[in-house]
Amino acid sequence: MKHRVALLGIVVEDMSSAARMNEILSDYGKYIIGRMGIPYRERGVSIISIVLDAPDNIISSLSGKIGMLPGVSAKTVYSKVFTDNQEE
Numbered sequence: 905m906k907h908r909v910a911l912l913g914i915v916v917e918d919m920s921s922a923a924r925m926n927e928i929l930s931d932y933g934k935y936i937i938g939r940m941g942i943p944y945r946e947r948g949v950s951i952i953s954i955v956l957d958a959p960d961n962i963i964s965s966l967s968g969k970i971g972m973l974p975g976v977s978a979k980t981v982y983s984k985v986f987t988d989n990q991e992e
Contacts, residue, residue: 906986907957908983909956910981911955911956912954912979914976916975917976919950920974922950925970929954935966937956939955
C-alpha cells in the first residue's frame, strides 16, 4: 500500500479531551514516526505535532477523529511523495 509522510498539527484548548486524544493516538501508534508536545501554560493550550508515515485513508481517519474531540483543532499537511511500505 502507498504511504505518505504527513504532519498533523493539533491544538488542545479543552484539557478534558487530552485523555481520549492520547487513546486515539495510541491506536495509530504504528504509523507515528514522532511526536512533540508544547504546553503553552500562559494561554491554557497545548500544541502537539505528530509526524506520520501512513496511507492517506489512515492519516485522514486519525485527523478526523482528533478534530472531532471537544476543544481540539487538527490540521494535516501531506508530503507530495508516495512510498511503498513493505511491512503491510
